Amino acid sequence: MSRTILDIHILQTVPPSNVNRDDTGSPKTAVYGGVRRSRVSSQAWKRATRQAFAQLLDPSELGVRTKKVAEALAERIAALHPTTEAPEALALAAETITAATGARIVPPTRKSKAANDGAPDPAPESSYLMFLSARQLDGLAEFAVEALASGDRTTFLKDKANRARARELADTRHSVDIALFGRMVADATDINVDAAAQVAHAIGVHAVEIESDYYTAVDDRNSEAEPGAGMIGIVDFNSSTLYRYAAVDVDQLYRNLSAGPGTDEQAGKAVRRAVEAFVEGFVASIPTGKINTFANHTLPDAVIVKLRSARPISFVGAFERPVPADQSGGHVAAACRKLAAFVPRIEKAYGAEATGASWVLLVGDGTAPLAELGREVTLPGLVEAVGAAVDEAVSRTAADAIATRAEQRG
Template sequence: MTRTILDIHILQTVPPSNLNRDDTGTPKSAVYGGVRRARVSSQAWKRAVRTAFSELLDTSELGVRTKKVAEVVAARMIALDPSLSRPAAMELAAETMRTATHSKIEVPKRKTKDSESDGSEHAPESAYLMFLSGRQINALAELAVEGGKDGDLKALKEFLKIKENKVRARQSVDTEHSVDIALFGRMVADWTDLNVDAAQVAHALSVHTVEVESDYFTAVDDQNTDAEMGAGMIGSVDFNSATLYRYAAVDVDRLQENLGTGLRDQPSAEPTRRAVAAFLEGFITSLPTGKINTFGHHTLPAAVIVKLRSRRPISFVSAFEKPVTAGEEGGFLQRSCERLAEYVPELESQYGLTGAGQGQSWVLPTPSARDGSGPRVLWRVDRDTPSETLLFIVSPARPDLTHLVDQAGWPAADGPGWNTFAYQQFLSGLTEGDTWGFRLTANPVHHIHHKHSKEGEPTKRAAHQTPFHQMRWLLARQQRAGFEIVQKSAERQLLDRGDEHELIVRDQRPLQFRRPPTRSSGEDVRFAKVTFDGRLRVTDPEVLRRTLTHGLGKAKAYGCGLMTLAPVR
């Protein structure tokens, strides 16, 4: 059976903080992959999301989680029938809740002893936290007022013995679920039929090894005189910092059932749409507030992947079973993104989770490093024949080209309209000495001084104009890019100069177009695009992998820099 599963994967850096602490005040942790990791419990993040719902949804769509259910229902009953006394309303509410949930609703023993000693009255409570929506509380209150007229508990008990009224009591708590109940679930230990399955939120784990540190602090008494030495208070607080992997999954079909207002109304897609939108925004942007006044750890995710699946939820936490190590200049985020970019396509390819019918993906990537240290999106358009145009893309994440297919007028075509392949397996197979055919579309440039420039003034970037100089541009970069272009034997050289290598230059085109209106500069974009075809030999596989994923030369945003390889025939 086809399902609708929404997977959310997040990488988020958190500075020194104590988001979620154990009974000793130490940040929670867990061993994963044989090393100690920072951990934030699923309950802590669910609480943060539920708190965010108060700003994302109307209060009528939210519920209340409390042991004091009888007190809450009684307050609603008094609003319906002001003649009811508080003690009578409490008794009626407790009896109605017992029938509706099969739970024990009674005054806790410790409070019973307090009542005996001081003569006060305490409200009955459930043995555990119960989650009820506002509409469910209203339905329970209406039923209790109807069956217990004038506060008559005996009449209510007789009323609830009637089969039809028992069913009404049960339906009061099993329909009209609020969004937070429908998403995060509800467990009623005494009657499992009332349990609600909902969104799954994993414990957040750091992608790297973490050590707990301690901050020793003192506070000075402002009223102390110079003669009074020492602090007015001393203490310590534990903290850590981490790059966290966070994951949640929403069964949208089950959410539709939970929110579809059950037996009272026909299901509607609109409540489900609002609930999914609120959960996405709430889960992505929320943050547990443990010790937040001490640490001020207000951060947002650096990378978000949302996947719509049709079979089952899939976490990518295994990508970090081997802990990520810091980069050469520090930092875990860049390597964590690269780890995901490698792991996800391979996993989905191995399990047949690619291609038509396997859902869609949306990626909010971390900004590319300004120094070019991270992989980027490269693209190239090839026109080998007048009737065929090919678009090649290399990117850290699997691209979704639905918008291009729609714009091209092929939305009804069989299949997605494009092919995607996991690149990492190919890159890993590159070895020194291998020979490949290659194609590179690039922007060969050099720097010149204008004839009117004064000494010391900056140079100007200019395009190489002749095939000879364009070839020299590429040959000057080959070793730094991890390859060497294959040389021709003397008998195969047709020209005295410029024909020493297995390399040709074609499709030289000057391009000019206006910048988008959002760019500050109003100048036109002008550059020359050249395509190189040839044969190369791998000299440094690691450096060549970087060339293939980071690009070569300038104008990468305009379709230059992408080199592709093909077997030599």
Template sequence: MNRTIIDIHVVQTVPPSNINRDDTGSPKSAVYGGVRRARVSSQAWKRATRDAFDDLLDRSELGVRTKQVVELLTERITERAPELAERAVELATAVLGAAGVKLKAPRNKKDGPEESEFLLFLSNHQLDGLAELAVEAAGDETPKIDKAAARGRADREHSVDVALFGRMLANLPDLNVEAAAQVAHAISVHAVANEYDYFTAVDDHKAADVTEDAGAGMIGTVEFNSATLYRYANVDVDRLHGTLGDATATRRAVEAFVRAFVTSMPTGKQNTFANRTLPDAVLVVARETQPINLAGAYEEAIREGEKGGRVTGAVARLARHADELHAAYDETPVAAWAVGVGERGELLAEIASPVSLDGLVGGVGELVAERSVR
């Protein structure tokens, strides 16, 4: 049976901003096509996408990624059996130990419960299952929890975000979950040079007639750039279906991912720059061969003065590159949809069906439902 892969391509302009910075506070960048480009890491947009799930999916379908898993389980054990409140930490520690999760003392809390060595990504259903197992073992003076049962509770009923983004535990490979989604680092379609904003903050309480120490209460600089970005992600629907085990849940997960990835924005320095925008154009392609990143459309950076400006030029290049690549490799998409603002949407009309965002999400969902139950 042929695979079902959903490719998501986004062209999006971001005004002066610093939405994803490095360890020095500078906007991240990368050299591509021999010139310096603005870059937003895949981790930053994955996080923004996951945050957007809160408004699109029920909490029962999502998970939690944390080191403070003992604290989480303690709360759930206490909710289920208030009479076990005094033993809840002991029970939580025991059930996690049975599952093979290594714990250590917290770095900043002398009297707090232990933490996992690494960030642990568990679905809410899995946390509930582990809490139930701990309560069941509470009848013994010293909790004895079956290891197979504990690992089983941690490896069933995966949440949408765990299934999409995966789970990797170096010391517990049996609990690893292969990610169904891949997210590329976003890069600008043109060369970028960072700029600096010199700012001052006035002390409101300082008397106007004070002559000593006159001036701002604080001064500094913040680095920024502005860019038209090419963003890309894909979803392997078959792998997602295999992890979730349900066609309806798979459709809901893909629809949520498409909408969240398209409309989300990392929050770095957002209060400083108010840089949140929506994409200028979105191209979604359903394939049955392999995912295809179309960044090659921008290997030659768009230059100042290109006909139609950067955004129109970027969308036109995306459409042309996709069309030429499909022809060269005999690649026939299963379906394709395009969302565009004004004439930018028309540039994609020859290779995709023009739709609104709701039409895009609904069309992808219908195709996934049809192909998930074959």
């Protein structure tokens, strides 16, 4: 069966930086091809992409991932029912979340013990991060107010039909970020959401060494008779040309965004907005670790986007043998030459040539070898072109879904 898969490949040079630290404070690394490489975890770049969504999408299309889910819901309950006191709104929110997800929402023990004698308990929390869309929270708030109006909210929330309705409210109308990155609900696995997007750990195309910056800070009020630093410290860093990769299963994204009331046409438009936001957010974002220290605000040197009909394909194998610096000392040009040679070979060997369109965004003379891999575009042009191609593919998917439902009814 034909699929619609979007592959995004990026080469990006990052100067001295520490965008993603390990437990010792050093930049993360990995051994690949027998040498130590720079690494940025997939989670770090997913977080950066999600943060970029705030500038690219309407808040109603996004979600919140938090343990403080009762607080988020209580705010909405209070807005709908202003006479509800804060403690009651929190308690009602906690009970509603439990009805919808099965999760226990209680005051955290550690914070409760730390509270002063006689002080109220802290707000109840989930024991794990819970991911709910703005529309799901709005629906659950309306449900909670309905429970309040029933006169006996405990009986209302224990009713089997009402609990099923609450579960449905938490499992429909998913936000773009939930649809892309998925959701796990430990206490109700039936409302988990399979991620439509996969993001690889970014990895350096060449060997890397960790360096250390010894720094000092001067006390502004010290006199000349008080020489020396007010503080000293060490921060580790490295610099690297990274290969970044992500894939989006457009069909899974459509299924995720189709959950709940709405037409196939509305879901199709939501898919296009989601894909366009993901492409722009993933390409242009960067994790913010130690960003104030290093100001490593770079953009990619090269971006390759391919639309496929079978399965995602990473091109990281092009860099299994580390890329040596060229005569000028850089790695980008050599990395582009290796990638330009690798891509057609692996696609031809496996009969995996992209059946859809391919686009490239290139900066600098060193990236010229990649021009043969697709139509050259700017970032706005790339976002528009990918959105249009995905919209066309999703229209076919929606038409098939409508036809299937018609056959089932007939």
